[in-house]
Amino acid sequence: MATVIVDGKEIEIGADERLNCIEAARLAGAEIPHYCWHPGLSVVASCRMCLVETGTRDAATGKISMMPKLVPACQTPAKDGTVIVTESQLVKESRARVEEALLIDHPIDCPICDKAGECLLQDYHFQHGQAERRADLHPFTSRRRDVGPTVTLFVDRCIMCTRCVRFTREVSGTSELMVTSRGAKEEIDIFPGHPLDNKLSGNVVDLCPVGALGDKDFLYQQRVWFMKREANVCGGCSAGCSIHTEHNQDTVYRLKPRENPHVNKWWICDDGRYGWHHIHDASRIVGAGRRASSSTPLESVEWADVITRLRADLKAAGRLAVAVSPMLTVEEAWMLCAVARSIDPQALLAVGHVPQAGEDETFPGGFTIRAEKCPNRLGVEGVIALFDPAVRSWNDLVSHVRAGHADAAWITGAYPAAWIDDDTAAAFADLKCLVVQDLFDSPLTALATWKLPAAGFAERAGTWVNVAHRAQSFEQAVRPPAGIWPEGRLYWNMLGRRGLYDPTAVRRQIADSSASFAALAGEIPATGVDLRIHQLASTTS
């Protein structure tokens, strides 16, 4: 153990923890302001905002000797006996001067800047700046240039922390961004003819401490203080990146990465970041519909009636086959299996279609985009295994139906993109009853006896298990459009349970009844739990 003294307060840090003074001070509750330092990037110590006084305490005598000058906290390791002073007069004056210097050339166009409200330059000015502007220069230029298809640069707002440049060099490995010119004239720019166009490019906007880098998708859409944020999980691929869904009045405006050392660190990919637009697509299936025969049109059915009539139709049809979509949460999948088995105790349970695109793509910084474009295949497999040890795949189910072993099928989808072709759909044409629950119309919905809507990723609550067996629970961020019951609500009601759908109650029930999900019993931390490690621990103990 190492003892670090922050503003006179002693804290213990682990002997093998390699912390700098910013991190050590944070443990002690002292926030050292900083721009250029980011835990996921190399240290450049150039913004000079984190200057603090440091010293060492002699272990034997207890005598403290201070360094004669200020040092950057980001660059100074916290070791045993390190003394950090974050609030001395010298430090405060230095911060005020850096803040003043950064504002000399800043346009201060906060009223028209998207970053206002979550801008470090703003926040630090109020916390550490000085009231008077001594530089009687009046910069107001607002040069803007595109640096790529998703990112735009407001040149004059930049404070040259170079986080974005380092990101493209160290994490995405694409090196599109650079610094041009020198001194106060220097700017961030791209190499001519090489725009910032990689699958992680949106992260530079998150990294930007000021409003210099703007996300074109979000630009001028919403003031950040109007938005609420919900801790969520990205459903774009099986990586299961932790995100914040930022929304206002049931409209999602943007997704931001949520720090999770076990999954995505500080990043998300652009596919995930901009992959929420489908939930506000006007062509989504809204409302439940039933067709009396294949030649008659859909007639809409009240949800209260769906609960009973759907069960009756399936019961009447006979042998049931169910595709449990890997887009569903563990709780929804479990309830769906329970509903299916209550209708037909021999019902075939299969994992729904698992979308694949290309190969897993790993970037130099370690970030991986998975080829499996669904968030919960492992979770659904685990749930089905509780009902039927032989976990069947989507292809098994299609062959099963083709062979005439089923009279009814219940296909859950919730896929954000088209996923089934006419040939595959044709296998389901002759069933007595076909239930399709999906976001968008497809060849399958054209054949459906029951066409039911599905929820988008931010509209559902529950638990997803990612490719590394990490289970992350999340709450519903936005309500689905009117006329849509999320899957969980429907299944909850079909199981005859009282009250509002409560995913936590279902999760606890699953955890209590199975060893493989035992880790889900308690509170799930924000970074999730690893199902395997818990299993190992419980089997060995």
Next chain:
Amino acid sequence: MQPFTPVLLEAVGVADGQTIASYKSRGGYAPLERLLAEKQPIDIVEMVKASGLRGRGGAGFSTGLKWTFLPKDHPGPIYLCINADESEPGTFNNRILMEDDPHQVIEGIILSAFATRASTAYIYLRYEYPQSWNRLQTAIDEAYAAGYLGKNIRGSGFSLDIYLHRGAAAYICGEETGLIESLEGKRAWPRIKPPFPAIEGLFRKPTVVNNIETMACVAQIARRGVDWFRSIGVPADPNNPRDPGSYGPKLYCLSGHVERPGCYETPLGITARQLINEYGGGVWKGRRAKAVIPGGISMGLMTEAELDTPLDFAGPGKVGCLGLGTAAVVVIDETVSIVDFLHNSCRFFAHESCGQCTPCREGTSWSLRMLERIKAGKGRLRDLDLLAEIGNTMGMMPGSTICGLADGAAWPIKNAIKKFRGEFEDYIKRTNPQGWMVTDPVPALQIVGSH
């Protein structure tokens, strides 16, 4: 003072002095052959350490000591970088050496590479020296042909390649780690230290960066001996244990308002007045000096009254200057406005600040814009306090920047404001007679009372 016979500059004025034949006829390369045959690298390090040679590039750090910071028994490669990015305004001693006696420099490089176990040396030459480029490259080719460079030099088993790299004209490339970054093909943003280059430098390998004149001194120490070197200059101050002394000859670049500007070699410790009067023929046109820059613009200013300061490594610091720097003495006569001087200085540093650290990037630019305003007749007295604050808080010494460029930018500002404040105040009062006083902001109206 007895007249000093130039040693480093002995080839100046000699016909074809830059050729290898001329250099050998003056005794060159013989010490190299002898030392390579008889001595081990550690002996050369000890020799240079014993001589008390301090780096001629500006900071004056002991050269031998710097070499000992290299890790012991490192498997290599170890690199030697020669800093010929001579960009400090007023400095041209390296140019004289490279143009008139390049073999002296090369012999020093070979010896230093031998001492540091480097098998590759890079000379980082500033772009604006085409003649140096030609002469150095020719000399390197000659040395290869004569077997002083390349594999197995003179049968000693020691090999060395020298690459001449021409920079693209930026002041910051003269900073040790900026030079290394530039040599690696990157933007010359100085690195944070530690690790120091001796541990992790060029291509992340142990690296020594030395100045051209330092190399010439190494060659002369090898030829004339440690005792000769220590017999010249200013011995260490016995009352100051941290003073290692200023030994050896030094090239002073005298320029500005003197009758005979030029590069003069004298023992370290000559006073500015002696240099100006005995070598430079006095201030030109019979005028008086107003101020003298002791060693390049970044070292600050000495006033007329301070001209008896010895120009050794410790001297200029005693009168509030940053140090000896590159020993580029620039004389400013009494007709020059110190406002113009400071404006020019600020313009240089605002242009050359690399832009990495906030205090330097914005401080240099802000001070320039303030001086532009003062020169335009819109100065205010409180600007002087602001300038002094920028000067006092910007730099490596207060801890606000990564490299010393900011200290160099700050020193002329704070020296000028401190030593010539009266002139600034007169200038502001004269050019801005109505507005030089600080006007307090109009107090806000009592809103309640006005309703």
